[in-house]
Amino acid sequence: MSDDATKEEILSPEEIEALVERSSEPGFDDGEFRAHDFSGGQSLSMSKWTELDQLVKKHAEALQVILSSEFGVQISVEAKERTFGVTEKLLVELPERLCLISTPTEPFEADLHLVLPGELLTELVNHYFGGGSLPAPTMPKRVTPSEQRIGERVSKSFFRIMSEIWSGRLPIAFGDLFIDITLDRFSMLPRSEGFSVIPFQLAVGDEKDFLITLLVPFDALEAQKESLIPKHDSEPSMENLGAWDPEIRTALPDVSVEVRGELCELRATLRSLLKMQVGTVIPISEPSDIELFLEGDAIAVGRYGAFDGFKAMQFTKFKEDRS
Numbered sequence: 001m002s003d004d005a006t007k008e009e010i011l012s013p014e015e016i017e018a019l020v021e022r023s024s025e026p027g028f029d030d031g032e033f034r035a036h037d038f039s040g041g042q043s044l045s046m047s048k049w050t051e052l053d054q055l056v057k058k059h060a061e062a063l064q065v066i067l068s069s070e071f072g073v074q075i076s077v078e079a080k081e082r083t084f085g086v087t088e089k090l091l092v093e094l095p096e097r098l099c100l101i102s103t104p105t106e107p108f109e110a111d112l113h114l115v116l117p118g119e120l121l122t123e124l125v126n127h128y129f130g131g132g133s134l135p136a137p138t139m140p141k142r143v144t145p146s147e148q149r150i151g152e153r154v155s156k157s158f159f160r161i162m163s164e165i166w167s168g169r170l171p172i173a174f175g176d177l178f179i180d181i182t183l184d185r186f187s188m189l190p191r192s193e194g195f196s197v198i199p200f201q202l203a204v205g206d207e208k209d210f211l212i213t214l215l216v217p218f219d220a221l222e223a224q225k226e227s228l229i230p231k232h233d234s235e236p237s238m239e240n241l242g243a244w245d246p247e248i249r250t251a252l253p254d255v256s257v258e259v260r261g262e263l264c265e266l267r268a269t270l271r272s273l274l275k276m277q278v279g280t281v282i283p284i285s286e287p288s289d290i291e292l293f294l295e296g297d298a299i300a301v302g303r304y305g306a307f308d309g310f311k312a313m314q315f316t317k318f319k320e321d322r323s
Helices: 003-007 013-023 040-047 050-071 087-093 118-128 145-166 218-223 238-254 270-275
Strands: 075-079 083-086 098-106 110-117 178-180 194-204 209-217 259-262 289-294 297-307 310-318
Touching: 040 083, 040 218, 050 075, 050 118, 050 145, 050 194, 083 087, 087 194, 098 118, 098 145, 110 118, 110 145, 118 145, 118 194, 118 209, 145 178, 145 209, 194 218, 209 218, 289 310
Parallel strands: none
Antiparallel strands: 075 194, 083 194, 098 110, 098 178, 110 209, 194 209, 259 289, 289 297, 297 310
């Protein structure tokens, strides 16, 4: 091959640009090359955090009750599937009109970000000031001061509930709230910084759904992964258990356990419970059957009656016999 040939460009700048544009199209596959998702490792790690799914679900349920009460309108909240995203991609996907609340958080040693879309804030302001029967107005490009105050109120409820719900698995504490109505602050983060994206879908009354998003730095959650993965108790070795088996069998009959018989189950409203005081009488009809519990687990069913002058239970069925 001549020197002149080696100096020629294999692809022209126009050809390279066209190839890059086409390879970015959804589903592009020329039979030899295909797009690779470099976030696969993070997504795999996040899929193991099954305890986080339970926390987020309870978070959504509590948030639904609190927001409905605060704004006087039925608000449904549903936790959606978690994803992984980086700053550069999120800047493109986040709504242009928004309220962005950031707060330093322990033990993450990093800021968490809550994204509230402007359309949701407009709807909440409309209900809060008594305009729920009228359609929400079309607002200017940026969030208004009233919407910003509503956004701050929503974020305080959101983070307070988060602290209470997550405390059983991962005690967290929040610092001051930094409220922005642009993405300027967020855009200063490293473009490749990864986040666990936790979306919540809200429906306000009969209006369309809105999506609020919690952004938690991926590395911060990864450092706390032991709290987000189910704990499995290691099973004792059968070899070691065999030596102790006779002693265990001898000692077991003398172990104290809690056995409880349950006569009945009542359902009551919170209003009636709050009215109860010393001297309140709750009528209980005489049961035909009683359940017997061992350390909280139902083990038998019996017939309620009397024996030798005492109230008694006659076993009719044990757990292993129940269909």
